[in-house]
Amino acid sequence: MKLLLLGNTGQLGWELQRTLQPLGVVVGLDYPEVNMADAASIRKTVRECRPEVIINATAFTAVDKAEGEPELAEAVNGSGPGILAEEARRLNAILIHYSTDYVFDGTKGTPYLENDLPHPLNVYGKSKLAGERVIQSVDGKSLIFRTAWVYSLRRDSFVSKVLGWARKNETLRIVDDQISNPTWARVLAETTALILARAGDNFLPWLAERKGLYHLAGSGFTSRFEWAQAILQNNPDREEQMTTEIRPSLTSDFPTAAQRPLFSALDCSKFEQTFALHLPDWEVALKLALDSFDDSLKRVK
Ligand SMILES: NC(=O)c1ccc[n+]([C@@H]2O[C@H](COP(=O)([O-])OP(=O)(O)OC[C@H]3O[C@@H](n4cnc5c(N)ncnc54)[C@H](OP(=O)(O)O)[C@@H]3O)[C@@H](O)[C@H]2O)c1
Helix, strand or coil: EEEEEEEECCCCHHHHHHHHHCCCCCCCEECCCCCCCCCCHHHHHHHHHCCCCEEEEECCHHHHHHCCCHHHHHHHHHHHHHHHHHHHHCCCCEEEEEHHHCCCCCCCCEEEECCCCCCCCCHHHHHHHHHHHHHHHHCEEEEEEEEEEECCCCCCCCCHHHHHHHHHCEEEEEECCCEECCCCCHHHHHHHHHHHHHHHHCCHHHHHHCCCCECCCECCCCHHHHHHHHHHHHHHHHHCCCCCCCECHHHHHCCCCCCCCCCCEECHHEEEEEEHCCCEHHHHHHHHHHHHHHHHHHCCC
């Protein structure tokens, strides 16, 4: 299998660069080698590589910054994936693309299903929804995985931010009215690789039969407040931790450029039934993520 991985230095892309290796030849690229805001750059990259599977882990993910740069967010998240889908169809290749819980407005009150009506509240969510729609309109062999609250310990994420704040503050105030599924980038990458492995030698028809839109995020859901509590309970760097108290607060206490959905948890049953795989419970994955960090820290200390 020849795989083209775009965005290989991002949270998810960095993990995919590792988990995809046993499957075949992996060509991993990121900006500026490929620019998802530039159709010519995307076409050239795909035509030179001639992959059988394209995995797009690129995105303009800075949710607040996107409010001030809507054209760039739209180009990277909205138009670029459409060009990729056209190029994939030209080669008869599979395209795997990721989207977000932020396509929803968060008013449903129970976990969202794939056929619930999207209604994004911010530029990032609108641009990601545009990306989904353009891929669907190209009608190639595409799998779109909507995920949520992705974290890793490599890059700036909610988990790394909470660990950083805990080193400097006795009290943290964290919102308890934003709820979704924390998703460790590593298990999302591993699950993507497992699907490809399960597809076997006949992967083209196998994946083409299952093309479509799926929700794929950490099992269970929680608030940012409870998530922060769990992060500190499992803090691998406890000696450095100053925080002794976390107080719940409201999203409205912290005005941000982008409005965020309050309850955007995803129901992943369709994915689980189709692929007989699931992401671990968010608390289990968090513990595994922080344990792996602890282990590496101990080895270098
Ligand atoms: N992070 C979340 O909480 C979250 C939640 C729901 C869904 N998702 C989705 O999950 C996927 C993976 O997210 P992630 O957290 O791994 O994202 P990430 O860490 O921000 O990585 C995105 C990658 O895309 C690259 N990129 C940005 N603009 C580009 C351009 N014009 N051309 C080529 N590459 C470009 C980035 O490069 P630079 O670092 O150089 O900018 C980075 O390597 C995305 O589809 C995202 O929308 C993420």
